[in-house]
Amino acid sequence: MNIRVAGVALLVAAGLGLAVMAFVCNASPYVTVSQARASTREGVHLAGDIIPGTLATDRSTMQVRFQLRDEAGDTTWVRYEGLPPANMGEATKVVAIGKVEGDEFVCRKMLLKCPSKYESTKSPA
Amino acid sequence: MHDLHLPLAPGWSLALGGFGRGAVAVGLVAGLLAAVLAWRGRDRAAGWSFAVSVIACAAAFVTLGVLFVQDQFHFRYVFSHGAADHELRYKIAGIWSGQEGSFLLWSLTSGLFALAALRAVGELRRGYLVVVGLVQAALCGILAYESPFALMPLMEGKQFLPPTGQGLPPTLMNYWVTIHPPVIFLGFGSLGVLFAWSVAALASGRLEEWVRPVRPWALVSLSVLGVGLCMGGFWAYETLGWGGFWAWDPVENASLVPWCVVAALVHGVYIQVSRGKGHLATAYLGGLPFLLFGYGTFLTRSGFLGDTSVHSFASMDRSALWILVGLVSVSAVVFHGFFVRAARRWRAENTQPTGPKEKLVGTGQLLLACIGVVTAVGMSVPLIQTLSGQAAKVVEERLYNTVLAFLFVPFLVVMTLAPWVPWRKLAWKDLMGKLANVFAVTIGLVGVTLLFVKGWGGLAAVPDAKSTLLLRYEVPQVPFVIALLAVCYFAVVGNAWRLIEVAIKTKTTVGGLLAHAGVAIALTGLVFSRALEQRQLIALTPIAPAQALGRQWVAKGPTKDFADRNNAVRVEAVSHEGVEEFRPGFYYLSPGEDGQPRPVSWPAVNGRPFYDLYLVVVEMYFEATDPTQMAVGDERALQSAGMLVKYNGLEVEGTPGTPGAVFGAKLTVSFLDGRRLDVKPTFGVASGRKEVVVDEDFSVRLDRIDAADRSAAITLLFRRPAYAAEIFYKPMTILVWWGIGIMGLGGLIAAYQRRFRPSSNVVGHVPIGTENETEPAPESEVAPR
Numbered sequence: 039m040n041i042r043v044a045g046v047a048l049l050v051a052a053g054l055g056l057a058v059m060a061f062v063c064n065a066s067p068y069v070t071v072s073q074a075r076a077s078t079r080e081g082v083h084l085a086g087d088i089i090p091g092t093l094a095t096d097r098s099t100m101q102v103r104f105q106l107r108d109e110a111g112d113t114t115w116v117r118y119e120g121l122p123p124a125n126m127g128e129a130t131k132v133v134a135i136g137k138v139e140g141d142e143f144v145c146r147k148m149l150l151k152c153p154s155k156y157e158s159t160k161s162p163a
Numbered sequence: 164m165h166d167l168h169l170p171l172a173p174g175w176s177l178a179l180g181g182f183g184r185g186a187v188a189v190g191l192v193a194g195l196l197a198a199v200l201a202w203r204g205r206d207r208a209a210g211w212s213f214a215v216s217v218i219a220c221a222a223a224f225v226t227l228g229v230l231f232v233q234d235q236f237h238f239r240y241v242f243s244h245g246a247a248d249h250e251l252r253y254k255i256a257g258i259w260s261g262q263e264g265s266f267l268l269w270s271l272t273s274g275l276f277a278l279a280a281l282r283a284v285g286e287l288r289r290g291y292l293v294v295v296g297l298v299q300a301a302l303c304g305i306l307a308y309e310s311p312f313a314l315m316p317l318m319e320g321k322q323f324l325p326p327t328g329q330g331l332p333p334t335l336m337n338y339w340v341t342i343h344p345p346v347i348f349l350g351f352g353s354l355g356v357l358f359a360w361s362v363a364a365l366a367s368g369r370l371e372e373w374v375r376p377v378r379p380w381a382l383v384s385l386s387v388l389g390v391g392l393c394m395g396g397f398w399a400y401e402t403l404g405w406g407g408f409w410a411w412d413p414v415e416n417a418s419l420v421p422w423c424v425v426a427a428l429v430h431g432v433y434i435q436v437s438r439g440k441g442h443l444a445t446a447y448l449g450g451l452p453f454l455l456f457g458y459g460t461f462l463t464r465s466g467f468l469g470d471t472s473v474h475s476f477a478s479m480d481r482s483a484l485w486i487l488v489g490l491v492s493v494s495a496v497v498f499h500g501f502f503v504r505a506a507r508r509w510r511a512e513n514t515q516p517t518g519p520k521e522k523l524v525g526t527g528q529l530l531l532a533c534i535g536v537v538t539a540v541g542m543s544v545p546l547i548q549t550l551s552g553q554a555a556k557v558v559e560e561r562l563y564n565t566v567l568a569f570l571f572v573p574f575l576v577v578m579t580l581a582p583w584v585p586w587r588k589l590a591w592k593d594l595m596g597k598l599a600n601v602f603a604v605t606i607g608l609v610g611v612t613l614l615f616v617k618g619w620g621g622l623a624a625v626p627d628a629k630s631t632l633l634l635r636y637e638v639p640q641v642p643f644v645i646a647l648l649a650v651c652y653f654a655v656v657g658n659a660w661r662l663i664e665v666a667i668k669t670k671t672t673v674g675g676l677l678a679h680a681g682v683a684i685a686l687t688g689l690v691f692s693r694a695l696e697q698r699q700l701i702a703l704t705p706i707a708p709a710q711a712l713g714r715q716w717v718a719k720g721p722t723k724d725f726a727d728r729n730n731a732v733r734v735e736a737v738s739h740e741g742v743e744e745f746r747p748g749f750y751y752l753s754p755g756e757d758g759q760p761r762p763v764s765w766p767a768v769n770g771r772p773f774y775d776l777y778l779v780v781v782e783m784y785f786e787a788t789d790p791t792q793m794a795v796g797d798e799r800a801l802q803s804a805g806m807l808v809k810y811n812g813l814e815v816e817g818t819p820g821t822p823g824a825v826f827g828a829k830l831t832v833s834f835l836d837g838r839r840l841d842v843k844p845t846f847g848v849a850s851g852r853k854e855v856v857v858d859e860d861f862s863v864r865l866d867r868i869d870a871a872d873r874s875a876a877i878t879l880l881f882r883r884p885a886y887a888a889e890i891f892y893k894p895m896t897i898l899v900w901w902g903i904g905i906m907g908l909g910g911l912i913a914a915y916q917r918r919f920r921p922s923s924n925v926v927g928h929v930p931i932g933t934e935n936e937t938e939p940a941p942e943s944e945v946a947p948r
Binding site: 046050053054057058060061062064065066067068069081083090091093095096097098100120135 | 529533536537540541544547548554555556557558559562565566569634700702759782784789887
């Protein structure tokens with residue numbers, strides 16, 4: 039009986055260990071513009087602010103281009119393959135997920151860092 | 164400030180704010196007093212003291228509500244989350260839309276739940292009151308530092324009343340903001356009760372007596388938390404940029420993890436009551452959800468997640484955060500201390516061999532706990548990375564899906580088989596005989612699904628779509644999804660069939676089976692809706708309908724004004740079924756610091772039996788063409804507009820280089836019917852661009868000129884707005900709604916059926932869990948022979 043319990047415990051521990059490894063090894067890194075340029079990996083997360091006035095939509099190809107400035111102050115052009123996500127005007131920050139192709143960061147998915155369900159980012163005046 | 168003629172803050176509201184702060188202080192002191200009195204054995208006085216603490220929290224809550232409804236914006240929290248023009252429901256929702264208010268809601272729901280359960284706790288009252296008293300005091304302590312009653316800074320030594328506040332962010336302006344938080348916080352509040360109950364049981368060593376009375380409360384906790392979680396999913400479904408029903412965001416995970424463990428607890432209670440086994444595990448599962456929720460709260464509020472969530476989290480006040488850390492860590496240490504002590508003292512009396520049902524339910528519990536733990540690990544990756552000094556990483560949705568599929572698929576199978584197997588001896592042949600019907604119906608449903616993905620009742624699935632297996636291998640999507648659906652169907656049919664069998668003979672286990680079926684139905688809906696979703700981008704122009712998803716789409720204009728947050732764009736979809744109207748919300752916020760318009764969209768979701776059509780207007784525009792650079796004499800055919808535009812040259816009025824100069828582009832527009840029209844759009848530094856009407860649908864604008872070669876950039880404009888839109892086809896979303904409703908109903912029925920009736924249950928030191936127990940007949944008695 040004890041051997042069986044130990045066996046189950048070992049199996050569960052091994053399974054959980056595998057899950058942790060899978061998560062840590064395959065989790066997508068957050069990168070800066072310079073790190074994104076040096077990386078060949080798909081699906082890196084590039085976070086930054088949209089530089090005002092650079093956002094343009096090409097409706098014939100249904101793509102959006104804009105310039106993004108990361109925390110270090112570096113900038114890059116970002117091309118998003120789709121229409122701008124709705125509520126982009128409300129976003130405080132964008133996270134572009136993709137990789138650098140040529141001189142631009144091409145993303146297939148874009149997250150908008152928006153006020154949380156329970157927290158506004160605004161501060162009292 | 165005097166120049167603005169702001170009124171002074173009214174005295175009554177300043178007094179009310181003081182009352183609110185005082186109520187929080189009373190809540191803290193009374194909570195502590197309840198714990199001390201209970202510790203000293205004065206249970207009755209402790210109960211009254213705890214009731215005073217809860218009443219004080221309720222008073223603080225009502226006070227905050229009055230301040231919101233009465234627009235008292237000189238309170239910092241009201242200013243940050245309220246606005247004078249908000250409808251009443253959003254003013255009320257303001258109470259819990261920020262950090263301070265959500266802690267106040269937590270303290271209230273936790274207190275109310277604890278008070279409601281006080282009678283049922285029975286002889287464990289003493290330990291229970293010590294714990295709930297301390298938890299209540301800690302939550303009030305957090306509120307003392309993160310006070311929703313803090314005032315705005317004084318101006319010239321006076322407290323002025325701002326005319327309005329910053330209001331709720333547009334994404335929160337949805338009816339769910341008034342419903343979802345109270346429900347989910349009621350669920351969170353219930354976790355403290357389960358924790359206190361299990362600590363009291365562990366501390367007193369009475370691991371037998373507590374399970375019967377705690378059972379209905381655990382079932383209510385599971386149902387309320389589950390329904391609250393799903394309400395959050397529906398809110399996210401209707402809110403763009405939140406990733407649909409479920410995106411494995413830390414906010415969502417922090418609620419899912421305790422739910423999984425409460426589900427494991429409910430099944431642990433079932434085993435203990437029926438078989439007299441698993442006392443220690445059940446007690447452990449009772450306390451764990453509260454600790455995991457506390458950890459999740461710490462993770463989402465401490466700032467460790469930083470950029471790795473799409474949500475923004477204002478970091479907590481440091482002192483309040485330390486109280487939270489203290490509450491969670493002291494609770495964890497005390498709980499594990501009592502658990503180790505109880506484990507050393509506990510001697511299991513029941514040494515009967517483990518039967519097949521017990522094994523399967525135990526496996527189900529283990530899988531549920533593993534789903535919770537693995538999700539908690541995934542949620543902690545950013546923290547692990549930060550603590551190990553490495554760059555931030557985040558676990559993406561597809562990684563969660565890939566890893567957790569290894570647990571969800573066996574979990575569904577176990578959830579289906581467990582109700583069918585007997586407690587004692589398993590006759591595989593009999594079981595397979597009974598399950599043959601379930602298999603047959605499952606195969607039938609798979610056949611119907613094949614017809615559905617071919618286009619019967621909905622849209623045909625994209626034939627060459629791929630799914631990624633193990634993050635690497637591409638497999639055809641349709642067979643992969645159908646395999647997943649087959650497992651879900653098996654779980655739905657297996658539990659529904661068993662439910663009917665059981666209901667005919669005895670109604671005692673109907674609730675649990677109904678809840679199982681509900682979970683499986685909701686998962687079926689999720690697989691359908693996410694995996695077989697189709698998306699198309701369309702341009703809704705005023706001149707020609709757009710074709711998408713077998714329909715012709717035409718925009719009919721706004722319902723109100725584009726500055727009105729209740730504005731929607733009327734869009735008609737014409738198909739052989741007739742004309743259907745969609746009203747996706749679309750309005751503009753006042754321009755931000757960069758002067759750019761800020762559009763806000765809400766989808767229109769038109770549901771039908773087999774699928775939802777989900778339409779979002781992304782942007783409004785007037786440009787029918789991009790700016791077209793033309794040299795003198797150039798001709799451009801604009802086929803979509805049915806016209807030919809010829810550029811005849813530039814005309815200048817005034818002196819070039821001065822602000823008064825105006826440039827005009829001489830154009831000849833030829834229509835398909837032979838008509839010709841000469842027009843001259845102009846452009847000047849001082850006068851701006853002046854577009855010229857060409858016909859009822861179009862006008863033309865001069866954007867730029869090149870003085871060197873006299874070329875011009877011309878843009879054709881629609882005279883009525885055009886809209887860029889996204890349309891989603893989401894099949895079988897309705898199953899998610901039905902599944903969640905059935906799950907919640909099943910849980911509540913189970914809670915009612917298992918309600919504790921001391922008069923009809925033998926409680927005390929009588930061994931329970933034997934075959935002759937007073938518990939309603941175990942399922943084995945109606946199991947197939």
